[in-house]
Amino acid sequence: MMSRFYTIIFNLIQVGLVHLEIFSLTAPDSLQFSNVGGKVVLPCLLSPSISAVDMEILWSRDERKIFHYREQKEVTQGIHSSYVGRTHIAKAEITLGNVSLHLDNVHTVDEAVYTCEVVSKNWHDSKTVRLKIIALGSIPLMSLAGLQKNGILLYCDSKGWYPRPVIEWSDRKQTNLTGQAIYSEELDNSGLYNVQSYLQVYEENKHELSCIIKQGEHELQSRISINEDFFPRVSAMTVVLGILLPLSVLAFMVMTFTALNFKNKVKAERQRAEAEYDEFSQRLGKYIFYVYTGKDPVVGFFVDVCVFDDLISLSLCYNSSLTKRPLLFAYKCKWYQG
Numbered sequence: 001m002m003s004r005f006y007t008i009i010f011n012l013i014q015v016g017l018v019h020l021e022i023f024s025l026t027a028p029d030s031l032q033f034s035n036v037g038g039k040v041v042l043p044c045l046l047s048p049s050i051s052a053v054d055m056e057i058l059w060s061r062d063e064r065k066i067f068h069y070r071e072q073k074e075v076t077q078g079i080h081s082s083y084v085g086r087t088h089i090a091k092a093e094i095t096l097g098n099v100s101l102h103l104d105n106v107h108t109v110d111e112a113v114y115t116c117e118v119v120s121k122n123w124h125d126s127k128t129v130r131l132k133i134i135a136l137g138s139i140p141l142m143s144l145a146g147l148q149k150n151g152i153l154l155y156c157d158s159k160g161w162y163p164r165p166v167i168e169w170s171d172r173k174q175t176n177l178t179g180q181a182i183y184s185e186e187l188d189n190s191g192l193y194n195v196q197s198y199l200q201v202y203e204e205n206k207h208e209l210s211c212i213i214k215q216g217e218h219e220l221q222s223r224i225s226i227n228e229d230f231f232p233r234v235s236a237m238t239v240v241l242g243i244l245l246p247l248s249v250l251a252f253m254v255m256t257f258t259a260l261n262f263k264n265k266v267k268a269e270r271q272r273a274e275a276e277y278d279e280f281s282q283r284l285g286k287y288i289f290y291v292y293t294g295k296d297p298v299v300g301f302f303v304d305v306c307v308f309d310d311l312i313s314l315s316l317c318y319n320s321s322l323t324k325r326p327l328l329f330a331y332k333c334k335w336y337q338g
Helices: 004-021 236-284 312-319
Strands: 024-026 029-035 040-042 045-047 056-061 064-070 102-105 112-119 126-131 141-148 153-159 168-173 182-187 193-201 209-215 220-223 286-294 301-310 327-333
Touching: 024 126, 029 040, 029 141, 029 236, 040 126, 141 220, 153 209, 153 220, 193 209
Parallel strands: 029 126
Antiparallel strands: 024 045, 040 102, 056 064, 056 112, 112 126, 141 153, 153 193, 168 209, 182 193, 209 220, 286 301, 286 327
16 A cells, blocks of 8 residues: 555656656766777766757867757857767657767767756756767788897787777796887878887707787787797808908908009109119219019019220120129110210
8 A cells, every 4th residue: 555655656756757747867877988980979868767858958068069969959150160060969869868979980089978968947957978989900910020149030020909009028037128129100081000020039949939919908819930940150261261361351452552662762762763874874973784693573673773984885784783683674874975
């Protein structure tokens, strides 16, 4: 009997609330969405479930209007340009007190706190919903990027993440190698993160390496095993050549410098001797012979001078104290008046 009485009282209260248009809004505190580029519905319901056809409905974020319903029609004036044509509410559901917002073509920039506000003649209420965007990227792709010194360069990349993920490297012993890696990232047109990382690997880590992408509770991982044949080797011959080649270059430079220095000295001596020949010819009025008496493999001919009274005395040059080498031929014989 009492339970029936309470039921009647409750129904009378509900009828009174409906008549007075007194209500409250219900909505989840947060909503997680993972289909970037798709559609999402931000729930907002009147309680009790009374019609909101004649009420004003306003959705906003960051003090910007993104949807406005008033006098039984949608109002586009004052709506933020980035939401024009992307928002609506189901008109068939308004009579049931459902004023949930339908948002199309969702991107990462749509992550925000949204406010649902409903105003009647006698009452108003509001409720907030936090929209969280989650995008899980691709499985990490590992590849060999090249050879460097005594190791190899590994490359790992993954695309389509939001929010920003973390890349970690480890070996078979679970040693964290992330500190030795180089990290980079870029945003695509949808606001998703594409991440890349490079790691130089040495032979002691060759057995197995893992590239791990972490985002909150989510984790994707790839592994690669590297054969020792991938690592560059330095042969004994390479070591020997590395030592001998610089020494050979140095020896060649020393020999070249010595030869040029000797050639310059011989040239200076030849110029000095020619000056003396002219002086002898002016004083003695004799036959002057430039006599070549030998050959050097680097700088050419050695030169000695013999001074004669006449051509017959040329034979004396063989035993002259001025020459110590065999006579090859005489050059530049002249007669000078003394």
